[in-house]
Amino acid sequence: MSSVREVTAQDPWWKPQPDSAKNARRMALAFARRDLRLRYVQTQLGWLWAVAQPLILITTLTLVLGRVFALPAEGLRQFGLNLAVALPGWIWFQFTVSQGAMSLVANQALVSKAAFNRSALPNSKAIVGFADFLVGSAVVALGLLLIQEAQALALLRLPLVIAYTALASLGWAYALASVSVRRRDFLAVLPVLLQALFFISPIALPSANFAPVGWGIFYWLNPAVAMADGFRWAWLGWDVWQPAHAISAASGILGFVFGLLALRWRSRRLSEFL
Amino acid sequence: MNSLRIETSNLGKNLGNRWVLRRIDLRLEEGEILGIIGANGAGKSTLLKTLSGLLHPDEGSYRIKGSMASLLEVGTGFHPDLSGRENAFLRGALLGLSRAEVRELLPVVTEFAGVSDRIDEPVKYYSSGMQVRLGFALAAHLPADVLVVDEVLAVGDAAFQAKSLAFLESTWRQSARSVVYVAHQLPQVRRLCDRVLWLDQGLIRMEGPADAVCDAYAASQKSTTPEWAEPERRRGQGKVRATALSIQEQWVTGGTAKLQLHWKEYAPSENLDLRISVESADGSAISLWSSLQSGKSIASSQLEAHLTLSELGLSSGDYLLHLRLFADGLLQDEVLGASTLTVGHGLWKGLEYPTPRPMALQSQDWN
Numbered sequence: 001m002s003s004v005r006e007v008t009a010q011d012p013w014w015k016p017q018p019d020s021a022k023n024a025r026r027m028a029l030a031f032a033r034r035d036l037r038l039r040y041v042q043t044q045l046g047w048l049w050a051v052a053q054p055l056i057l058i059t060t061l062t063l064v065l066g067r068v069f070a071l072p073a074e075g076l077r078q079f080g081l082n083l084a085v086a087l088p089g090w091i092w093f094q095f096t097v098s099q100g101a102m103s104l105v106a107n108q109a110l111v112s113k114a115a116f117n118r119s120a121l122p123n124s125k126a127i128v129g130f131a132d133f134l135v136g137s138a139v140v141a142l143g144l145l146l147i148q149e150a151q152a153l154a155l156l157r158l159p160l161v162i163a164y165t166a167l168a169s170l171g172w173a174y175a176l177a178s179v180s181v182r183r184r185d186f187l188a189v190l191p192v193l194l195q196a197l198f199f200i201s202p203i204a205l206p207s208a209n210f211a212p213v214g215w216g217i218f219y220w221l222n223p224a225v226a227m228a229d230g231f232r233w234a235w236l237g238w239d240v241w242q243p244a245h246a247i248s249a250a251s252g253i254l255g256f257v258f259g260l261l262a263l264r265w266r267s268r269r270l271s272e273f274l
Numbered sequence: 275m276n277s278l279r280i281e282t283s284n285l286g287k288n289l290g291n292r293w294v295l296r297r298i299d300l301r302l303e304e305g306e307i308l309g310i311i312g313a314n315g316a317g318k319s320t321l322l323k324t325l326s327g328l329l330h331p332d333e334g335s336y337r338i339k340g341s342m343a344s345l346l347e348v349g350t351g352f353h354p355d356l357s358g359r360e361n362a363f364l365r366g367a368l369l370g371l372s373r374a375e376v377r378e379l380l381p382v383v384t385e386f387a388g389v390s391d392r393i394d395e396p397v398k399y400y401s402s403g404m405q406v407r408l409g410f411a412l413a414a415h416l417p418a419d420v421l422v423v424d425e426v427l428a429v430g431d432a433a434f435q436a437k438s439l440a441f442l443e444s445t446w447r448q449s450a451r452s453v454v455y456v457a458h459q460l461p462q463v464r465r466l467c468d469r470v471l472w473l474d475q476g477l478i479r480m481e482g483p484a485d486a487v488c489d490a491y492a493a494s495q496k497s498t499t500p501e502w503a504e505p506e507r508r509r510g511q512g513k514v515r516a517t518a519l520s521i522q523e524q525w526v527t528g529g530t531a532k533l534q535l536h537w538k539e540y541a542p543s544e545n546l547d548l549r550i551s552v553e554s555a556d557g558s559a560i561s562l563w564s565s566l567q568s569g570k571s572i573a574s575s576q577l578e579a580h581l582t583l584s585e586l587g588l589s590s591g592d593y594l595l596h597l598r599l600f601a602d603g604l605l606q607d608e609v610l611g612a613s614t615l616t617v618g619h620g621l622w623k624g625l626e627y628p629t630p631r632p633m634a635l636q637s638q639d640w641n
Contacts, residue, residue, distance in 0.1 A: 005342070007327070008335035009286075017327070023370070030367035034356065041355050113346045114368045115327035271328040272289065 013265050017117070024117035031124030036131060054091065054136035058084045065204055077147075083204045084143060085235040086228040088136030089161070090203045093169045093224060094194045095129035096122070100173025102187055105180050108274040118267045119260070122173040126166055133162075144235065151237030161230035168223040168252030174259030178266035181273050202228045206240055220244045223252030277304035279339050279420050279452040280325065286333030287320050295320045295476045296333070302420075307446055307453045309467030309484060311460070311491055317476040318456045319424065322346065325454065326422050340419030340452075343369040352405055354398035358389055361397055365412055379415050386441070387411035407434055414441060421453045442466060460488045460556035464631070485630050492555040493592060502609055510607040513541040514574050514599050519550075519612045526620030527590055527627065527635070531583040535597070539574045543601035546572040548579055552615075554632040555592040561634045574601065590619045591632030 005017065017023075040046040062080040071079055100122030104111055107121055144150035180187050201224040202210045219225070226248035229240040280302040287295040295317040302308050310318050323329045325336060326344030352361045359380065366376035384390040387407040389400070397405060413423065443465055446453055457463050463470060463484060470487035472480040480487050505515040518536040525531040535548060548565040563581060565572050572579055597612040598605060621627075622635050 003339075003341065005327075005338045006335065007331065007337075009331045009333050011330075026367050026372065030364050034353065034360070034364055037360055038353070038355055109351060110368070112328070113351065115344060116368060268330045271323060 013268050014261065016264075020117045024120045024123065027116045027120030028123035028127060031121060032127035032131075035124060035128045039128075050132055050135040051139060053132075054088055054139055057091075058087055058139075061087070061204065079204070081149060081236065082206055082232065084140050085231045086203050088133050088140060089165050089227055089231045090198065090201070090224065091136065092126075092129040092133040093165055093227060094198070095132065096126045096166075096169035097172045097176065098190055098194055099125035099129070100170065101176035101180055101190055103173075104177045104270070104274070105184065105187065112271050112274045118177075118270060119170075119174065119263055122170060122177055122263075125173065126170055129169075130166070140235070149236060151235070154234055154237030157230075157234035161227065161234045164230060164249065164252060165227050167256040168227060171223075171252065171254075171256035171259035174263040175255070178259075178262040181266055181270060197222070197224060201225060206232055206238075207242070207245075208240060217244075217247065220247040221251050223248055223255060226252060278302070279304055279306075280336065280454070282325075282334065282336040284334035285321075285324065285331050285336055287317075287324055287329055288332040289320070293476055295324065297477060298334070299478075300471060300481070302452050302454065304419075304452055305450045306469065307455060307467045309463040309470040309487075310454065310456045310473060311458075311463060311470060311488070312473035312479070315475075316473040318473055319346075320476075321473065322422050322424055322454065322456055338420055341370060342420040342422065343413075343416050343418035344422040345369070345413045345416075346424045352397045352409070355396055357396055358384070358393040358400070358408055362393075362408070362412055365409070369413075369416055370418065371416070375417070379412070379417075383408070383411045383415050386415070403431060403434070410434075410438060414438065414445070419451065421451060423453065424456045425458070439465065460492060461558050464488050488556070489591075489630075502612065505607070508608055510599070510605045511601075513543050513601050513606045514539055514546065515607045516597055516599060516609055516612070519595065519597055519609075521613060521615060524618050525586055525588075525615065526618040527586060527588060528620045528622045529586055531586040533581050534578060535581070536578045537574075537599065537607070539577060541574075543574045543606075544571060545602050546574055547600040547603075548572065548581075549598045549600065550581070550612075551596045551598070552588070552634075553594045553596065555594060555614075560588070560593065560632065585637070586617065586620075587622075587635040587637075588617045589622075589627055589629050589631065589633050589635060590617050592616055593632055 040049060043049065045052070058080070061083055062076065065083075066076045066079055069075075069079075103121035103125055104118065111118070111121075141150065176186055176190070200219070201222055203224075204210075207225050207229050226245050229245065232238045233240050278301060280300065282298050282300050285295065285298040286293060294315075298321065300308070310321060312318050320329065322344070323346070324331055325338070326342070326346070328344075351365075353364070356364070362380060362383065363373055363376050366373070366379075371379070380393070381390075384393050387404070387410070389404050389408055392400065392404070397408075400408070413421075439462060446466065455463070455467060457466075467484045469482065470484045471478060472487050472491050480490055505512070508515070514537045516535065516537045518534075520534045520536075522532045522534065533550075546565065550563045551559065552561040552563070554560055563583070565579065565581075593615040594611055595613045595615055597607075597609040599607040617632075623637065627635055
């Protein structure tokens with residue numbers, strides 16, 4: 001039984017290729033493996049950096065922001081908890097968006113010469129980011145165990161939040177990667193935009209304590225709100241939800257669908273632009 | 275039909291408001307090797323890219339049965355920091371192989387490419403020759419049902435190219451693999467392909483048996499009266515410069531052939547060597563005629579020389595002559611493409627010589 005590929009000029013742009021799902025999975029893993037191999041080439045500490053990075057970030061942010069807000073000891077502890085459980089997820093989110101957005105342009109030699117499912121490149125970035133996320137989460141888990149804060153039952157919610165984070169970040173990555181094939185403006189400002197997103201997202205503080213006045217619904221359109229609070233819900237068992245969180249979650253999931261369609265639409269003429 | 279691998283119907287591609295490919299109907303059976311030839315911009319790459327799924331057709335359709343791998347530019351695209359092995363896995367994935375399948379192929383591939391002992395080194399420490407050899411070897415050993423390849427043989431040194439050609443000839447031709455092969459070198463196309471498709475400005479100009487199409491293509495390529503370069507722009511020291519090379523009457527296989535050569539003398543020399551090298555129209559070297567071989571020394575003051583070939587050992591077809599004048603072993607003048615030559619049909623030693631292609635013939639004695 002061999003496969004048949006049939007293509008006609010009239011095929012609608014959203015029609016998937018018969019073996020494209022299998023192809024996408026294999027390619028995403030192959031690209032991720034490449035990136036992970038290359039990651040710590042010519043470094044001394046190698047994989048220790050994956051552990052050191054989140055530790056350094058959590059510690060500095062807690063101390064610096066704690067000082068800025070002049071928090072007392074108990075406040076500092078709460079603050080550190082909030083930050084620590086949300087930060088690995090945020091790092092993963094922004095890694096997937098920034099690297100994924102660049103991935104088609106950065107691999108243009110390959111993209112213009114080989115036909116593979118294009119989502120594989122952004123997906124591979126999500127996989128690489130997930131590896132970092134796992135390391136960061138292990139550090140967080142260890143910390144929570146030490147201070148006896150982890151909620152064993154609530155942890156069952158973690159896969160749900162992880163899946164949401166992957167979808168929401170990939171949606172943006174797909175959409176930005178598709179746009180960047182023709183217009184690279186976004187790639188230039190993306191680091192700044194993500195930095196800004198960090199400050200308007202409830203990463204260091206839960207949205208209950210941090211919702212800018214006068215933003216109204218716009219604050220909740222940010223998919224990272226549901227993500228960051230979701231990690232608190234899963235790690236610490238806090239009941240963080242407000243009705244408005246549904247807007248944020250819907251924006252993340254719709255963003256994924258939109259990104260997926262954008263990428264498929266762009267894929268058809270990709271080799272003509274790169 | 276069951277064994278049909280590729281079928282296109284009225285396939286067309288429009289790029290930048292220009293039809294770069296149009297009305298392409300082609301069929302490729304199982305085990306068949308189809309060559310695609312044509313000038314630059316004739317649509318060869320567009321056809322390959324369309325069949326490989328990189329470009330979506332703007333007209334018509336195509337159908338491919340079985341697993342397909344598409345190899346555009348096999349020699350490039352390795353990651354310098356990754357080992358040869360890791361690069362092979364990545365390339366393999368691009369070509370549709372799982373890691374297990376690549377692992378299985380790898381010993382044969384590295385052996386063929388001559389990189390077995392260095393496969394775990396980063397590719398940046400390979401010579402460029404090693405990189406292209408590895409790329410080719412991987413491509414050539416792919417188990418796909420349908421291969422779409424662009425210029426795979428244009429890699430490596432002459433020895434590796436010869437080895438590659440021989441390998442493809444024996445493996446591809448004997449397997450059930452179907453291959454669409456684009457190449458610029460006609461001799462390779464003739465050796466490898468069963469059928470050839472000649473593309474001209476996006477349309478099929480001719481399709482048929484390899485030799486027939488290649489002959490027609492080669493004939494269309496030759497210019498009738500070549501223009502010589504200005505003497506001062508030609509290579510050589512310039513003691514003598516050729517002025518004319520004239521071929522008398524129609525040359526035929528096995529007949530008597532004569533040509534005349536004229537030159538100007540700028541500095542005297544007693545010991546000229548007049549050389550004419552013969553190429554087939556598609557660029558293969560066929561023969562060399564040298565005045566030194568006749569044992570007579572020719573003085574530059576002679577200003578002209580006559581060559582007589584009593585039994586012309588060239589099969590019928592089109593050739594190109596290059597002219598080089600030497601004095602005491604040093605190049606004085608060089609005229610590439612000095613003349614075209616058409617050899618007509620004739621008998622060789624009273625018999626029909628069994629070759630359809632331009633080549634040098636040799637008197638023989640078998641016992």
